[in-house]
Amino acid sequence: MSTAPLGSRPGPATGHREAAADGREWVVDAGQVWAMGAGLVLLVVGALLGRPDAALLGVPAVLGSAWTLVSRPGGRVRVDARLAPSSDGLHALREAAPAPEGAGGSGVAGHGDVSRGDRLETVTAVQTLVAGGSLVARLDLHAPPGAGTVRVRAIRPGHRAAEAVVHVPLVRRVDVTATSVRTGAQPLFVVVHQGIGAGRRSQPGREDAGTVLVLPKPRRVARLPLPGRLRGLTGQHESRRPGSGGELRDVHPFQPGDSPRRVDWKVTARRSPRLEELYVRRTMALGEAVVTVVVDSRDDVGPDPATWSGYHAIRADDATSLDIARQAAASLAQGYLATGDRVGIEDLGVRRRAVRPGTGRRQLDRVLQQLAALRPEGEPPDRLRPPRVAAGALIYVLSTFLDPEAAVLARGWRRVGHTVVAVDVLPRLRLRGLDRRHRIALRMVRLERQDRLAELEASGVEVVRWVDEEAATAHLQRLSRLSHRRPVAGTREVGAGHQVAGRRTAGRSR
Template identity: 50%
Template sequence: MSVPEPPPARPPTWRDDDAPVAAPPGPWTPVRAVTCATAVCLVLVVLGVLMARPDVAVLAAGPLVLAVRALRSRPQGAVTVALEASDADPDARGGAGNLHGTLHVAGPARWATVSTTRQGRPAADVLVRVEGERLLAVVARTVRTGPQEIATADVQGVGPDGATVADPTPAVTRTTVVLPATTPLLELPLPQRLRGLTGPHESRRPGEGGGLRDVHPWTPGDRLRRIDWRVTARRSPDLSELYVRREHAQAEAVVVLVVDSRDDVGPDPRTWRGSVAPRPQDATSLDRARQAAASLARAYLERGDRVGLDDLGVRRRPVPPGGGRRQLDRIRHALALTAPEGEPAARLRPPRLPSGALVVVFSTFLDDESAGVAARWRDAGHRVVAVDVLPRLRESGLYDRERLALRLMTLTRDDRMAELVDQGVELVTWRDEPAVALRVLARRAQRRAGAGAPR
């Protein structure tokens, strides 16, 4: 975290929830050095008078006068502090990276000491000049998504010449919501059946807008502009029968993103028990799931498809499938607020999905719950893609028994995911070139999109 030089001072514009915090009313107290120096000077003056040594008294009179002058000119009033998030900065709201905030310090202090911490860790200690008001830019680096603390600041005013200090202000803190960033994806898998009467993909149903389906004799209801005069001249030179070109209809894909928020584990297995929090510089499995879901949502929505969002860990109303830029914003905000909420209740049946939807499940697959739900969706006829979001694990520093437990867990997880593949669920590991794996899934079927749709 750094505290760079801010732009020129401007009048503070605090919102209702960013009201400045002032120190409790109280006197400005002298610092310990001034108190000790004043006491020594008084002792020297008394000794000079008692011992008839005017030189000693004169030697102590000068510093004593300066100390008294500093105490008489100490400021009056309290120091106010406010910390607000910078809404205008794209990084503060648009993805993991730099979080920006602005610290407002105002009051009669000439100087102020600012101590900042983030997530309980010391960040920066600086001495800044106030002179009525000062705006400080606060920048924090993060790899996490979701609700994030920008910083916690403690401020103490310092009077002229550093002779007096004000009472410390109460600690001020500010949080912001970091939306998951997106990764560019080129080719994406499609569901086995396409829906709708229009869209970006060519279906197998007859209609308009797609490629050539066949050439058929003209029937009542066919448009005259679809007459193929070359085929008609070749097959019916006397024009006793007309032939028209029939096309495939355009359709859209419906994609449902399902995030398993029950697990939020980091790359260090020793933090999985919950007694020790993951390090702030380590992205957890839920951070990867948010990024993966946001990337797929953006890629499908840019292609004109409809995307919805559901959560396996929390029973709340899902985000229904929709399209457009506002749908992407809605999904990213819902992903940012996705978090484990206590002990999840066991599901008797998987969530209901639209017919023919492509289901993408983002999970660590550390237990049978998410794998069982994905398998039931595959048995119901949906095309299911399982995205493994478990981070690359760090085994250094583990004891032998911890290493053995991790090995057993890894073998069980590998067997569970291999069983999913045997049941027809397609697997993608997000930590290993996800764009390439998704392209392979998109090209795996050697038939045109929507081949499973009825004619």
């Protein structure tokens, strides 16, 4: 049996075309036509030359080809593609090891023995977790009687296509996987399928699985810095304001409004033996932090500077700056929400994308959905005023800082007293293959960018480079230890009164 490339349409010289009862076309394989022709030639030659042995050689070929012409599959091949569900009922990306640097575009791969039809590949549009893993799809192959084999080819933009021939006894389920290091909305698979019967094959069919929204995977950060002031009367952080719920602040003479249960009788007996004055134990109040994560979605650049102009596509196995920003924002949001703090999201690119500060698991889901939906949308309008943030909020600005807008906003927030942390999400650059013109342009851009980051640090904004996650986590933990310290007598108050790395400062009361 001869085969043609999947997706090609056979011409008149390839075989005879007949329409199936349901309108789908099944084509007689060209090998069967040649077999019938050869059998007829042997029959004619054997009859003319009086050679029955030669004529008998042509009988099987003629009978087999004749059976193929009169019999055909009774339906069409159908493929149902969907995303494979995870164990918790959500659609998820299973974690996998990252691709080595410098490797080619990742391909779509099947699981198991393809000759047995165990696994292959494809997917439908659904929201998924988590980036940096394998996107698992599920194919339900339906073949009509008489067509026991289906050839399937899965194609995904930026990946190598995968093809397999699968034995399908009427219905067969196969799984498909493709590695992914990208987040956000992504095109999924296009599945081209073709049924193969006894001497026939169907016209190739095409199924488009649509797009999928890949959510960023948060990274656990043990400790995170706090803003200069905590809000509210509840929370898990000890404020510098007097109140209830925290550690001992001091012992003070009883005043109207103090609870009698707070009277410290030992101190009272020692300081006022005649009980002329009562002394109460005053504690620190508890509060919650308000954190606003500002993501700069105006550009999305990869590690290859040659692709920044937009004339060349970013490789599918390269994480972009927006992928890094989504992962960093998700990690920060998860860390603060886990301790009962309030987290909100602002987008510098599109004004309508804003998640108000909130708490709880549902807030984390909203944050992840919003982060996955961030993408550049044309030329962003100029902002007349910065995004609104709560008073005393801790602000994270996630940007590549390739232009001055994000840095200007960060310095403005710092001047009005906010604690600001600038998170640099520019990927680690790959300089191989750059010509002299690109290298000169890149050097100028990097010098301007370094000057912006230096100005941010000089204005009191902490700069954290997230491309190295281990170093970024250690930097945040160092800031956390400083921000959790109480004011030290004799130290100088700076801005909102927060303590930053490399500078020992005292803060006013939270």
